[in-house]
Amino acid sequence: YENMYKTPCSRLSGNLRCLATGFVGVVGVSLKQLIQNVPHCNQTARCLIQLHKRDPSRWLTYQHLNFLKRQYVTKNNSELHQRAAQKAAPCPTSVEERDDNGVERRVQRIPTLDPVLTDNVSSSENITIHVETDEAKEARLDRQWKQLKVDGAQLPDIYAKLAKIKLTALVVTSAAAGYAMAPVPFDPVIFVVASLGTCLASCSANSINQYFEGPFDSNMNRTKNRPLVRGQISPLHAVSFALACGVPGVALLTLAVNPLTGFLGGLNIFLYTCCYTPLKRHSIANTWVGALVGAIPPVMGWTAATGCLEPGALLMGGFLYCWQFPHFNALSWNLREDYSRGGYRMMSVTHPGMCKRVALRHSLGLIGLSTVAPALGVTTWTFPVISLPINLYISYLAFVFYRRGDRSSARKLFFCSLWHLPMLLLLALTCKKPRGGPEEAAAPALAL
Template sequence: MWKLTLPCSRLPLATNSTSCIRAASVRCFSYDSKVRKSANFYYANGVLNATKFGATFNKSGFQFSPNYKLRTGIRNSSSVNPNVATGEFSPSVSSTADSVKRRIEKADLSLCHPVPLESTSDARIPFQVKPKNPSKKETRSVVQQYLQGEKLTLKQIYDPYWALTKPHLSFLIMLSSTCSYVLAPGPTNVAAFLCLTVGTLMASGAANAINMGREPSFDKQMVRTASRPVVRGQITPNEAYQFAAITGTIGCAILYTGVNPTVAALGLLNIVLYSWVYTSLKRRSILNTWVGAVVGAIPPLMGWAACSSLADPGAWLLAALLYAWQFPHFNSLSHNIKTEYRNAGYVMTAFVNPKLNARVALRYSLLMFPICIGMSYFGVCDKYFVLDSSLLNGFLSYRSFMFWWQQHTNYSKATLANGGPTEEAIKKASIYARKTFWGSIWQLPVVLVLMMLHKSGQWDRFFHRDELADESDEIL
């Protein structure tokens, strides 16, 4: 019998050589014998392999390593000859890693094949994805086909470049910018408003194009991004960069000449933050989510700066609202596709620290309450906005709370001591994550619309409040 030490989460105990860990998060273990001979094993591609023979350790037991930290490969070393059936190791001069591997392959591995956690947890992308032949990669881009004389319709050329800008994301960024412009107390101008709209869309599209140009090898490993035009070969990375350079330059020029230099500088800053800093951090640190939230908070500042001063508290409250919203939105989305993120090489909180992932989503959902109250306190919205916004914020906070509570229970010390959460508990966490995601989808646009409806002085002319105020002044 083998003695096991299980420092990882969600691991059922295995007490003999033919039992392994039915979890995709762990596939590697090591064994130390009483005779101070050891061997490490890892499970990959349906085969139990052995490596690191002949090392010595001070204590016995198994040690497990997460998948994303494993290094595969077989290395021949000194002589150790394990008995797979008993787990005992006896020295032998003629034994090698190859002979050990052959003995291991005779064992019953029916229980050793790792089962992805998501396969039993009803985890999936919380919205429908329609792949467009992601496995079929074009050998030539649409521009190369056109230059070589092939007849292409305008739609065939236009569609890949339109997808390159991530139109849904760009529209949301533009919406947050224009809503901020409407809420700002300064005088409005139709021409400036149009320039702000077009310039923001083009700057956002440029940042997204650079992002796609840098990540085709990673995007092709995820269902959600496998159909992107650079992955499919419709646009080459260099063409994506050229498109971004043209689009970003024109967009910032429109913001500079049609609005003001401050807005243009913020637009350029956002391109750099998203396409360079955020995109690079995605493969290095979980801090990428916090940097990405800053990217989402800048467009409201652009809209406010288009007609008013950034010294006004309202500008920063709007930016804080967009910053906070992105955590319940993205953390709940990433929970259900965390395996795809991990396999594609991205470092996300959802799989590095699941408890923190849910806790941060709840924390920033609750932060929206004081932010919306501050909008009324500083006179950006009327006093009734506190009531309306609290209903929506309460709705999102409740869903975030249920997501956090389930993850808190799943990863509690008591649960882990009993062998980890059940399949039902894991499934509940995925369901709550999807509900939180869809709650965030509805919450933000409705709150922005309510802000414009509750803008201070918005309805004064309908209720003749200005005339009543003048009459009161005359009486006094």
Template sequence: MSYIKVLHCTFCLKHGASGLSAKSVLFKTEVKNGTFSQHIARISTSQCWNNKALTTPIVKKGKNVPQDTRLWKEMPSLDRKNNVGQYCMMLSKFRLTSLVVMTSMAGYALAPAPFELTTFALCAAGTGLVSAAANSINQYHEVPFDAQMSRTKNRVLVKGLLEPVHAIGFAAATSTTGLSLLYFGVNPLTAALGAGNLILYTSVYTPMKRMSILNTWLGSVVGAIPPLMGWAGCTGSLDAGALVLGAILYSWQFPHFNALSWNLRPDYSRAGYRMMAVTDPALCRRVALRHTGIITGVCLASSYFEVTNMWFALESLPLNVYFMYLAWQFYKKSDSASSRKLFRFSLIHLPALMLLMLVNKKYWSSSDTQEQRDSSKAQDLNKLHDTKRITVLPRGPIVTAQESEAE
């Protein structure tokens, strides 16, 4: 038998333990069948690991710095008056509303009618206010589901920065103002399109998100109506050109949203949203690829419907082909990187396509349209051979002349 006098526990000192007793500790050792290590382990556990000093972190206190040892702290007060502008922008989903207003402005600018700045501004403002109202009502309905998603858990209603009554009041004020601007400042057709889109988004699309994957197709219709509002605001009617623009916006929604939802599948699954990326991932990729091809075809046919000239079909082709290539990569690889590339390029693709359509606009006013049609008809008549022309003379003067000669 032998005794070893240990003055310091080096194991505990290395791990930051403090407050150990300065008294000596005697370890009884037996060099027999390895019992030495067993005694050390048992004594170390009883003396060091059970010591309360190990569970207390070392805190270096500065001079005159009070330490807050409370287990709870007060929540910061909600200063709504000073942040009302920021909260309203969050309720309206400002970036999404800006995209909606941009497509409406593009529809107005591409319409073959004289450009009026006042009507253009009223149409853009009314469309933006109606979109803000729709987004506010959407957040009001989806508070319990937004709280379960990482992307939406910081919205103002989820965090309690605003009460639900504030969202309803904001939606009522913006929808009333926006529809009034569209009805009295633009025309009734534009106001009717805005009211219909508001009802479609809040009362049909929002609840359908948790019922069927058809919500994506319905949401694409919602996204295709704003350019029709701009077109109707300029011309007062809807024709083939407006449908071409609406078809481009309708098809653009699928690669844009399907690529976005691909990386949000855990969130959508947790909240119970029935998106293609969750319920049928293969369909999600196929639909995205299919609609990039439809966009290319519609752009090539836009000159046939007299929305743009032939140069637009050629200039937009590289842009659309690259869009199809990214959709093909997303279809084949089906990973986060390819979906992220497709989504980011979709944000560039739409403004670039609208700009090209504006540069290559065929008719700048309705009078130009009528004059060009009349000139084309005159050219067609001049091409006819003289023998194939039929001249119609008024009957009255000829009869009168014959009667005078007979007399």
């Protein structure tokens, strides 16, 4: 360091050169002592780090947090995945060492093996080797790979669960209500054919839905007893049942009723299986898509009777659309743990505040739709008056659910929605506005 700082100073002259040389010499000696102490400090710090690395028991890992060992849901790429935090397997640690030449090397430490105690083991002990016979091997393989056997006596019950028979009954009922509210004479043959085609289309959509969601239904208490989860039926059998219902159902609606109704039936299957089902694991928009799917059946009933889309058909679909939000949001509120385990993105799981607001907003929307019905010529002005009490009651329960957000208020709102929809449709049917002369006015009465 002295030579480095003296070289530029040699260009100076006289006393200035001597003064600069002496000052630089003092600074050089101080820097030299500081640099000599730096390696010693670095070596001490490196030794402390290596001492800490040699004792993995002192490391703070995620396994020290007990709650991470339980089931939980993580968000990754806008998806909810079900994972379990597993205990990390012991792995060899790597330590940085420095040799005599000052070159750092990364040395991989191999965990020590526990010594094997052989004092109590006698060398003369006979070792018995069990040879598996062919019969035992065949029995073991038979237990592992058992052929799926379907009992013919259980098939009706399996098909009913696969088709979600209660949900299908609700779909057919709403389609029948749309048919009955249409301003045309009642045709029993078209009514039966349209109801049958709607039933088959709903069975097909529900079966395909269970086929796609089979791996996730096993994580939910509400769906763990479905046929595909329990292995009562094979996936190929389920898809075959869906095709056997969907193709004749859409064909029946198209050929025997009218092409518009057949198109709506096929569109509903597509929306339910290809849009709503995959969206359940990606976005909360699935609730709105599902409400649209539920709103199409009464429109299908109206088009089956009239053969065209009219404001009355959209009104009937609007009733089903608004009703589904207080119904489903209240249902999903008490099933949040189930939906979390299944990895579904529901409003009740990811946006609880929005879930309560949407339920209240659409409950109030039922009052508005009931008021619009006579203005569109679908019902008389008596309908908004006599339907106001039940609409106010479900809106009140939705408001309580919005304020409290507990299980009790959600349960009351859900059970109210079960009787509210049939009551609302029945009141609309009794207040249906007659069309034309007395002959056409008497036709709906004869149909009842």
